[in-house]
Amino acid sequence: MKKKLWILMGLIILIPVGYLGYIIYSFEYETQRLINYKPRLTTEVYDRNGEKIANLFSDEHRYYVSFENIPPRLIEALLAIEDTTFFEHHGVNPDAIMRAIIKDVSAGKLKEGASTITQQLVKNALLTRDKNFTRKFKEVLYSIRIEQQLTKEEILERYLNEIYLGHGYYGVKTASDGYFHKPLKELTLKEMAMLVGLPKGPNFYAPTKNYELSLGRANRILERMMTLGWIDQETYDKATQERPKVYNDTLTKNSGPYIIDEVMRQLGDSFPDIRSGGYKIYTTIDMRLQESAYKALQSGRNDILKRAEEVGELDDTMKSQLNGALMSMDPNTGEVLAMVGGYDYTASSYNRVTQAKRQPGSAFKPFIYQVALDSGMSPASLVPDIPRTYTYEDKGEMKEWKPKNYKNDYKGMVTIRNALTYSRNLATINMVSDMGYERIVEGLRRYGITEPLPQGLSIALGTMMISPYNLAKYYTMFATGGVLTNPILVRQVITPKGETFRYENKRRQVNTKEQTYLMTSILQDVVAHGTGTAARVAGVEVAGKTGTTNKNVDAWFIGYTPAVETVVWFGNDNNTPMRHSETGGRAAGQVFRYFNEDMMRIYPNTKRYFDRPAGVYRETRKVDGNATEEFTDTSAAPDAAQEQAPVTEEKLVF
Numbered sequence: 001m002k003k004k005l006w007i008l009m010g011l012i013i014l015i016p017v018g019y020l021g022y023i024i025y026s027f028e029y030e031t032q033r034l035i036n037y038k039p040r041l042t043t044e045v046y047d048r049n050g051e052k053i054a055n056l057f058s059d060e061h062r063y064y065v066s067f068e069n070i071p072p073r074l075i076e077a078l079l080a081i082e083d084t085t086f087f088e089h090h091g092v093n094p095d096a097i098m099r100a101i102i103k104d105v106s107a108g109k110l111k112e113g114a115s116t117i118t119q120q121l122v123k124n125a126l127l128t129r130d131k132n133f134t135r136k137f138k139e140v141l142y143s144i145r146i147e148q149q150l151t152k153e154e155i156l157e158r159y160l161n162e163i164y165l166g167h168g169y170y171g172v173k174t175a176s177d178g179y180f181h182k183p184l185k186e187l188t189l190k191e192m193a194m195l196v197g198l199p200k201g202p203n204f205y206a207p208t209k210n211y212e213l214s215l216g217r218a219n220r221i222l223e224r225m226m227t228l229g230w231i232d233q234e235t236y237d238k239a240t241q242e243r244p245k246v247y248n249d250t251l252t253k254n255s256g257p258y259i260i261d262e263v264m265r266q267l268g269d270s271f272p273d274i275r276s277g278g279y280k281i282y283t284t285i286d287m288r289l290q291e292s293a294y295k296a297l298q299s300g301r302n303d304i305l306k307r308a309e310e311v312g313e314l315d316d317t318m319k320s321q322l323n324g325a326l327m328s329m330d331p332n333t334g335e336v337l338a339m340v341g342g343y344d345y346t347a348s349s350y351n352r353v354t355q356a357k358r359q360p361g362s363a364f365k366p367f368i369y370q371v372a373l374d375s376g377m378s379p380a381s382l383v384p385d386i387p388r389t390y391t392y393e394d395k396g397e398m399k400e401w402k403p404k405n406y407k408n409d410y411k412g413m414v415t416i417r418n419a420l421t422y423s424r425n426l427a428t429i430n431m432v433s434d435m436g437y438e439r440i441v442e443g444l445r446r447y448g449i450t451e452p453l454p455q456g457l458s459i460a461l462g463t464m465m466i467s468p469y470n471l472a473k474y475y476t477m478f479a480t481g482g483v484l485t486n487p488i489l490v491r492q493v494i495t496p497k498g499e500t501f502r503y504e505n506k507r508r509q510v511n512t513k514e515q516t517y518l519m520t521s522i523l524q525d526v527v528a529h530g531t532g533t534a535a536r537v538a539g540v541e542v543a544g545k546t547g548t549t550n551k552n553v554d555a556w557f558i559g560y561t562p563a564v565e566t567v568v569w570f571g572n573d574n575n576t577p578m579r580h581s582e583t584g585g586r587a588a589g590q591v592f593r594y595f596n597e598d599m600m601r602i603y604p605n606t607k608r609y610f611d612r613p614a615g616v617y618r619e620t621r622k623v624d625g626n627a628t629e630e631f632t633d634t635s636a637a638p639d640a641a642q643e644q645a646p647v648t649e650e651k652l653v654f
Contacts, residue, residue, distance in 0.1 A: 030126050031142055035149045037158050039064070041278025041496060042174070045260060047287040048335070048491070054254040056264070058275045061251045062170040063177065064496065067157040071184055071192065074172065075156060078196040080224045083117040087152055091118045091143035118143040120199065121159045165198040166206030168251045172196075179207055179246050189235065190242040193218035193225075207246040215243065258341035258351050259285055262489055265354075270501075271493065278496040283489055284335035292598035293326045293338035297568075300324060300591035301343050304570065304582055313579060321572040325352035325468050326591065327487075328566040328599075331479035334488045334505030337564065338595075348573070357465040358571060362423045362531075363547025363556040363584065364462030364471075366478065369420050370519050371443030372431060374511065378635035379417040379518055380621050383434075385427040386410050390457060403429050403461075406548070417522050417629070421530035423546065428460040447510045448484040449474055462547060471558060472567040478519050478543070479560040481613070482511035514615040514632040521630050524610075527559065534589030535559055537596045540608045544592065546584030551577040557588035561596060562607040568592050 041064050043056040055061060079086050085093060093116050115123065122142040146155065165175040175195050176184050182191070197217035198205050207214040219240050226236045254260055263281060267274055301324055308314040328338040341351030350356070373379070387410060390401040405425050411418075419427035432440055441453055451470065454463045469487065476485040486506045493501045523543035526532045531546040535557055544559020553575060558567040568588040572578060578587070600606060612630075619637050621629050631637045 031145045031149070034121065034125055034146055034158060037161075039161060039170075040276040043274055043277060043279040043281060045263060045281045045283060047256075047283055047285045047290070048337075049286065049288075050282075051287045052253055053256045053283065053285065053287065054260045055252050056260070056275045057251075060170045061168050061174055061178075062161065062278075063173040064161055064171065064278060065157075065173040065184060067153045069184065070157070070160060070172070071187065073189055074160075074184065074187070074192040074196065076230050077189070077193050077221055077225060078117070078156075078160070080228055080230060081196060081221045082120070082199070084228065086117050086156075089116060091145075091147035092116055092140050115139070116143065117159055118146055118155055121155060121162060122146060124164070125158070125162050163199050164202050165195060166202035167208050167248075178249055178251075180244060181247055188242060188244065189222070189231070189239045190218055191244050193221040193239070194244065197221050207244075208248045211246060255287065256285060256290055256339075257345040257349065258353070259283065259290070259339055259489070261349060262339065262341075262351060262354055266489060267493065280494040282491045282493075284333075284337065284491055285339070285489070286337045288602050289328060289338040289595075289599060290340070292595055292602070293328060293340045296591045296594035296598065297324050297326045297340050298343055299594055300568070300570065300587065303590065304578070304587055307581070308579055318572075321574050321576065322570070322578070323348070323352060323573050324568070324570040324588075324591070325356065326566065326568050326595065327353045327468055327472055328564055328595065329472060329476075329487050330563070331476040331485055331560060331565040332483075334476070334485040334507070335491075336487050336489045339489070350573075352468065352569065354467055354469045356569075357467050358554045358569065359464065359549045360462040360466050360471055360556060361547035361549040361554060361584070362425075362462060363545050363558050364464070364466075365420060365423065365428055365460070366519055366523060366545055367444055367447060367449065367474065368428060368432060368440060368460055369416055369522070370447070370478075370511070370516070371440050372416060372435060373518055373635045374443060374515055375435065375439070376634065376636075377416060378629070378631050378638060379415060379522055380629045380631075381416050381638055382413040383416060383419055383427045383431045385412060385414045385419060385424045386430070387426060388430060388433070390433075392456065401457075403457075417525060420522050420545075421525040423526075423531045425461060429457050432457055432460040447474065447477055448508060462549070468558075468567045468569050471556075472565060475558055475560065475565060475567070477510055478516050478523065479565045480516075481513035482509055482516045484508050484510045512615075512634075513613040515634060517610075517613050517616050518630060518632060518635055520610060523559070531583075531585045532557060532559065532589050534585050535592040537561070537593055537600065540596065540600060541610050542592075542596070543610070544589075546589060548583040548585075552580055552582055553577050555582055555584045555587040557584050557592045559592055562610050564596070564599065564606070566592055566595060568595075 039062055040058060040060050042061050045053045045056065047053055119139050122139050126142060127139060161171040164170055167178060169175040169178045172195050173184055176182055176187055180187065180191055194207060194214050204210060205214045205217050222236055222239050225231045263283060264274060271277060271279060301322060304322060305314055305319065308318060323342050325342065326340045327336060329336045339353050341353045342348050387402065392399055392401060403425055410426065414424060414427055437456065440459060444453065451464050451466050453459055473487055488503055488505045490503050492503065520543045523545055524541060527535050527542045527544050532544050535542060535544055540561050542559055542561055544557060547556030553571060555570045555578065568591045570587045615632055616630050618628050618630050621627060621637065
């Protein structure tokens with residue numbers, strides 16, 4: 001019996017001590033969240049001109065502002081309505097608490113709050129909103145502890161960044177930007193009063209929901225400020241008459257969803273807290289050109305659908321499957337200026353610029369011909385545009401391949417310039433056959449092309465798989481005079497602490513200016529009078545190449561001016577053929593033109609003419625009717641015998 005009594009007494013002592021220990025532990029643990037305040041912050045993404053593209057956040061949309069950047073008038077308005085004696089008490093207001101207790105006891109429940117700003121901060125950041133004596137007791141204890149650890153200025157800074165102000169906005173800087181499209185320092189007194197009036201009922205007083213109620217609440221705050229002598233009658237009269245303009249924005253403000261997705265893919269590993277770290281991300285994108293790119297792609301898709309409708313071939317499947325992509329970049333810096341991964345992000349977030357891999361078709365031919373030029377051939381060198389039958393073994397069975405030109409016509413011996421200008425399939429295949437597959441592959445690898453390449457002569461027809469993003473990267477070799485330039489989408493990332501991470505492209509010289517200029521010269525002919533005439537832009541020199549894959553599954557145009565390179569792709573998402581008339585020139589070429597015409601309107605001083613390197617010389621040749629051709633020391637003019645050498649179909653069939 002005596003033993004049981006001792007046990008009981010021990011429990012009577014230990015239980016309160018244990019509970020007190022728990023309270024002390026949780027007390028210290030919880031308050032540290034405010035003392036070492038690290039709120040979730042919104043990451044902001046900007047274009048190259050400082051225009052906001054989007055906000056990235058998880059649960060709470062919050063911009064942070066330090067105390068020294070908070071207008072004193074805003075703090076006065078807050079104290080006037082919430083806690084006039086803030087700078088005098090130590091976390092709680094005893095007089096207010098006594099009044100509240102009397103009212104609460106009379107009512108038989110918690111009714112009167114009497115919360116100081118410190119208590120409100122504790123309640124919002126550390127506790128629940130339940131009205132009970134236990135929570136109120138913790139609120140008082142935590143508030144006293146916070147006042148011991150933080151200065152009054154630090155408490156106000158945390159309060160004004162933590163507090164919810166309606167419409168999904170956390171903190172006064174966020175609400176100022178969202179409701180008024182202004183930084184805090186530019187707010188009027190009325191606008192400040194509207195903000196500090198929101199904590200009492202953020203959803204009820206939100207000006208986007210109840211504008212008049214929000215104004216009324218602000219006017220009561222102004223009246224309180226005048227009563228306290230903090231503003232005069234004239235200031236009060238002027239402020240109460242003001243009716244500020246309020247904006248009802250979406251929180252993300254995402255005007256470039258394909259861009260934002262790609263930014264997050266590229267930076268996600270380096271910044272795993274990208275949605276809550278409060279970073280400022282500055283991209284290479286020009287939102288004016290981004291809008292032009294989107295309109296151009298939409299226009300091109302609408303034109304394709306309209307042509308189908310005119311011949312009675314438009315159906316719901318075509319409408320749902322037809323898609324496109326466009327990316328434009330500065331080939332010299334690698335900076336991506338515009339990226340549209342599809343005609344409608346809400347219908348599909350799949351980015352066809354970076355994620356889709358399609359056959360480039362004839363858009364890949366310039367690389368094949370560049371190998372030929374670097375091997376000593378010239379734009380005037382002759383290649384056979386005639387049918388050949390190729391025999392090959394497939395799984396132990398001997399098969400024949402009889403490739404054809406797009407229109408089943410044959411020109412005999414043609415120059416390299418004409419073969420590429422008019423995209424002659426047989427001329428390209430025969431040239432690869434004569435040069436040797438291994439020699440072609442070696443040259444392509446030298447240019448930095450890393451994609452898996454098809455085995456055999458089909459390489460001449462661009463039957464490998466490649467994304468528009470990578471095809472644009474490889475084309476920089478032509479646009480820059482031999483420098484392979486990796487595209488970049490992000491210029492720099494700045495952390496909330498001011499640390500800056502800068503991003504630069506990777507550039508590598510893979511050819512000479514002289515040799516790649518020969519290709520630029522040929523690709524100018526493609527646009528001037530070849531397969532790419534739909535891409536011509538008045539007053540601007542354009543070099544580029546069309547690409548149409550087997551059965552019109554893919555339609556490409558990739559080209560460049562002296563300043564900008566742009567790739568356009570169209571096709572069905574399910575890889576079924578488009579209409580036979582939808583070629584790279586027709587479907588994609590005109591979109592290139594739309595976009596570049598708009599770009600020249602936006603930036604009229606953009607460079608318009610290519611520079612010819614000093615090592616390129618011109619001669620008049622007999623081939624093609626005394627045409628003037630361009631040569632280099634590597635790609636010298638052919639002798640007269642080669643120019644006049646006859647060829648017959650029978651001689652080359654094997």
